[in-house]
Amino acid sequence: MHPTASESASLIVSRGLSKAYGGNYALRDLDLEVRRGEIFGLLGPNGSGKTTTIRLWLGLMRPTRGTATIFGHDCWAGGLQVRRLVSYLPGELRMPGSLTGLGVLKFLSGLRDGEGLDRAEAIADRVMGLDLGKKVRKYSTGMKQKLALAQAFADPVDVLILDEPTSALDPSARLDVLNLVREAKAVGQTIVFSGHVLSEVEAICDRVAILRRGRLVHVEDMHARRRLRMLLVRFEGDQPPPFPEELELTLRRMRGPAFLLEHRGELGPLLRWLATVPVADLAIGTEDLHALYDEYHGPDAVDDDEDRAR
Amino acid sequence: MKPFLTLVRKNLHDARWSLFLSATLLGFLGWLLVYVASRQETRIRQALTSGEGFNWVRRMGLDADPPSIEIMMAFWNHPFIILLVAMFALGRGANAVGAEIERGTLDMVMSRPVSRSAYLGAQVLASSLGILLIAAALAVGAYAATYYNVLKSPPSFRVLMEPALNLAALAFPMYGYTLWFSSMDIVRWRALTAGSALTLAGFIARVIALIPVFEESWWRPWAEHASLFSLYNPVDAVSGRGHVGQDVAILLGLGAGFIALAFLSFAYRDLPANA
Numbered sequence: 372m373h374p375t376a377s378e379s380a381s382l383i384v385s386r387g388l389s390k391a392y393g394g395n396y397a398l399r400d401l402d403l404e405v406r407r408g409e410i411f412g413l414l415g416p417n418g419s420g421k422t423t424t425i426r427l428w429l430g431l432m433r434p435t436r437g438t439a440t441i442f443g444h445d446c447w448a449g450g451l452q453v454r455r456l457v458s459y460l461p462g463e464l465r466m467p468g469s470l471t472g473l474g475v476l477k478f479l480s481g482l483r484d485g486e487g488l489d490r491a492e493a494i495a496d497r498v499m500g501l502d503l504g505k506k507v508r509k510y511s512t513g514m515k516q517k518l519a520l521a522q523a524f525a526d527p528v529d530v531l532i533l534d535e536p537t538s539a540l541d542p543s544a545r546l547d548v549l550n551l552v553r554e555a556k557a558v559g560q561t562i563v564f565s566g567h568v569l570s571e572v573e574a575i576c577d578r579v580a581i582l583r584r585g586r587l588v589h590v591e592d593m594h595a596r597r598r599l600r601m602l603l604v605r606f607e608g609d610q611p612p613p614f615p616e617e618l619e620l621t622l623r624r625m626r627g628p629a630f631l632l633e634h635r636g637e638l639g640p641l642l643r644w645l646a647t648v649p650v651a652d653l654a655i656g657t658e659d660l661h662a663l664y665d666e667y668h669g670p671d672a673v674d675d676d677e678d679r680a681r
Numbered sequence: 682m683k684p685f686l687t688l689v690r691k692n693l694h695d696a697r698w699s700l701f702l703s704a705t706l707l708g709f710l711g712w713l714l715v716y717v718a719s720r721q722e723t724r725i726r727q728a729l730t731s732g733e734g735f736n737w738v739r740r741m742g743l744d745a746d747p748p749s750i751e752i753m754m755a756f757w758n759h760p761f762i763i764l765l766v767a768m769f770a771l772g773r774g775a776n777a778v779g780a781e782i783e784r785g786t787l788d789m790v791m792s793r794p795v796s797r798s799a800y801l802g803a804q805v806l807a808s809s810l811g812i813l814l815i816a817a818a819l820a821v822g823a824y825a826a827t828y829y830n831v832l833k834s835p836p837s838f839r840v841l842m843e844p845a846l847n848l849a850a851l852a853f854p855m856y857g858y859t860l861w862f863s864s865m866d867i868v869r870w871r872a873l874t875a876g877s878a879l880t881l882a883g884f885i886a887r888v889i890a891l892i893p894v895f896e897e898s899w900w901r902p903w904a905e906h907a908s909l910f911s912l913y914n915p916v917d918a919v920s921g922r923g924h925v926g927q928d929v930a931i932l933l934g935l936g937a938g939f940i941a942l943a944f945l946s947f948a949y950r951d952l953p954a955n956a
Contacts, residue, residue, distance in 0.1 A: 429792055482687055
């Protein structure tokens with residue numbers, strides 16, 4: 372089977388990837404591509420399939436159906452080659468408490484032929500401010516997470532998979548991590564960022580996938596989203612004026628005489644058009660990722676039939 | 682090769698306390714049993730000659746006027762010795778996979794470029810070295826004691842190592858089947874319980890087979906052959922009687938078979954997040 376043009380630009384490719392336990396699907400028919408050099412966000416509540424996806428990509432679990440490849444290596448059959456190219460930060464982090472911080476870094480880099488130890492020490496010591504001589508059992512949860520992050524960012528790999536990397540960190544450490552993610556992208560690494568803090572995902576991701584109950588329900592281009600404007604407009608008179616096609620206005624919702632419109636183009640033509648139509652009231656704003664997330668996971672989110680049938 | 686050696690070093694580090702305690706206790710037991718043999722040697726010889734008393738020693742195949750080493754080895758069937766070696770083997774087997782998943786530390790290792798066979802191979806190598814070391818500690822303790830206790834014919838260290846190797850071989854299948862259970866599981870207790878139950882069943886089968894009342898029973902040979910413990914014969918190992926080489930080969934073969942099953946089970950299973 373030859374890869375398509377988009378697949379050859381993609382680094383991680385999943386085709387119909389599914390994982391079932393008995394009759395219950397933890398992940399179903401995932402078709403997803405992560406492109407080289409991008410920061411890709413994975414969003415969804417607990418149990419939505421994010422961690423299952425990551426574990427399938429790492430070759431820790433065998434897919435029930437479908438395939439996943441990283442750099443063309445099958446994630447299950449070629450798991451070892453895949454893990455040579457990938458560094459992973461688990462969401463629930465456990466470390467051997469009897470080792471010192473430096474001992475853990477030496478152990479983890481030893482499993483990668485000793486590569487990245489100097490850099491891991493430097494990040495842990497200077498950026499994260501950890502005392503590497505202390506036993507890990509005396510570290511707080513946040514300190515352990517910092518130690519694992521130091522190792523993940525130090526690994527000489529092409530792909531970083533970070534599962535909730537900031538969950539146990541204080542605000543300043545979170546900023547450090549986001550900066551490290553940006554630095555990793557700048558040197559050409561591809562990053563998969565799974566998290567629950569939508570503002571962080573919004574701030575750094577190029578694209579975001581939203582999962583619900585083991586299904587991929589939406590992929591959003593964050594660059595396009597950052598250009599998105601929301602217009603809440605009320606026109607005078609009974610009938611609204613026709614929307615010019617070149618403005619690419621999309622009607623999101625209509626409530627009485629008020630229209631909620633999406634706009635992704637240049638601002639000038641929009642303002643010029645608004646000056647020519649009878650506007651009674653107008654508000655222009657942006658929409659954060661939370662609004663998109665709530666469409667699938669908010670209190671008003673509607674289950675489709677297939678979801679209910681699972 | 683470096684990831685494999687890193688794992689072996691880490692496994693030995695993890696096992697260091699149980700290794701130290703087991704080796705120290707077995708070394709002490711080795712010493713103590715030489716002391717006991719030294720104090721009882723004359724009485725045992727008289728009993729073997731007269732045919733009265735010390736029947737349990739006679740049942741191990743000791744004739745009149747045996748060498749001191751055979752009298753010493755009669756005590757190496759002590760349940761404490763077997764218990765210490767079994768505890769180490771069962772504990773290491775149960776810790777290998779199930780406990781690592783339960784603690785959540787397996788993710789840290791298996792998300793690195795480490796193959797499953799390298800992971801399990803490092804476990805097997807470190808545990809086998811540990812089993813050999815604690816069995817050797819028994820021989821070392823006994824050998825050291827021969828300098829401080831009077832025996833009619835003190836044995837050499839090489840002779841003492843033969844029953845020690847038989848003891849290590851006895852632990853090998855125990856480690857093997859517990860490792861197999863662990864390699865399929867996500868918690869420690871289940872593998873440990875299954876391994877302990879199997880070991881205890883083998884021990885009970887051996888004890889029942891040795892009870893004189895059942896000597897003529899048709900099922901006695903079956904019970905004896907069903908037990909691993911019938912392949913551990915320290916007296917035969919030093920006397921040259923019996924077929925200790927064959928027994929050790931069977932024990933090692935059984936252990937290797939169970940370990941091969943563990944490799945197969947581990948290679949094709951899912952590795953879930955911590956249980």
